[in-house]
Amino acid sequence: MKPSPFDYHCAKSVEDAIAALAAHGDGAMLLAGGQSLVPMMNLGLVTPEVLIDITRLSDLAYVRLDEDVLRIGALATHNTVMRAEDSARACPLLVSAYDNVAHHTIRNRGTLGGNVCHADPASEMPLVLTLLDATMVIHGVDGGRIVAAGDFFVDAFETAIATGEMLTEIRVPAQAAGEGYAFEEMSQRKGDFAIVSAGCRLSIEGGRMTNVRFGLTGAGAQNRRMTVLETMLEGAVWEARLLSDAVEVAVVNADPSDDIHADVAYKLDLVRAMSRRVLAAAVEMAVK
Ligand SMILES: Cc1cc2nc3c(=O)[nH]c(=O)nc-3n(C[C@H](O)[C@H](O)[C@H](O)COP(=O)(O)OP(=O)(O)OC[C@H]3O[C@@H](n4cnc5c(N)ncnc54)[C@H](O)[C@@H]3O)c2cc1C
Structure with missing residues (x-):
């Protein structure tokens, strides 16, 4: 499909881009790399009246x-x-x-x-x-x-x-020195959007976990940080049983939906596997 007609403005500076945005209001959209915007225009999902090209703002x-x-x-x-x-x-x-x-x-x-x-x-x-x-x-x-x-x-x-x-x-x-971190995802092919992904970072000080961050994509309408799991782990002494408890908290608080790629049961299995992997990997890195 071809996009619907639009006017084109090539921004010369950030100030010029902002002035053009102000002049055209809701009808304007910025064009950066075009890797999401152009397919959406071609599919008719967005129909900007004015495209403000910011690609030359080196x-x-x-x-x-x-x-x-x-x-x-x-x-x-x-x-x-x-x-x-x-x-x-x-x-x-x-x-x-x-x-x-x-x-x-x-x-x-x-x-x-x-x-x-x-x-x-x-x-x-x-x-x-x-x-x-x-x-x-x-x-x-x-x-x-x-x-x-x-x-x-x-x-x-x-x-x-x-x-x-x-x-x-x-x-x-910048991440703290000695911090453990990990990111894992499952997609149909490498480079595709994830069905489910999990990320984690944490430090271990005096045997206790601190500055814990954990989150998932594909486990709810929006990608999200899971603060309930972070709160559970913050300040806790790491032990193997805690990993299983944390993984179950991730599963219970995940809220995926069926789509053309996977059903809810499979996504919850992925949440369980990805959460276990990132938590274990981040802890292993942090204790070294
Ligand atoms: C086949 C394929 C596979 C992909 N796989 C992945 C993947 O695995 N993971 C992933 O994360 N992404 C993936 N992408 C998307 C890719 O990361 C895009 O580059 C990115 O989402 C959009 O960046 P862009 O510079 O191309 O933005 P554009 O497409 O130009 O713009 C995207 C949106 O952001 C707005 N915008 C752009 N810049 C600004 C700005 N400075 N201020 C305000 N609004 C702005 C635009 O108006 C538009 O609404 C994939 C894309 C394709 C085509």
């Missing part, structure tokens, strides 16, 4: 470690982020999860900014950025604001970005 394509914060410009491609030495140094969970995101050619065009603004509930990065306590920098004509990842992802395909605003930067605090 000033927003950076990845750099600034003291203890990894700063990722909204136009940095997936491949740029996953290959940056600063990403590996500061946020190894992010890099390890990237092994599951799409295919090389899609990662070459697709941006992390576009990925999080698209907010697909099956997408890995919204979950990972939430587990890493990332924040999102958003700009509009009235200036900028910073939103925690946990508040940025409002619902499936819905973010905190308002009409007239754009994402400019993602800030990810």
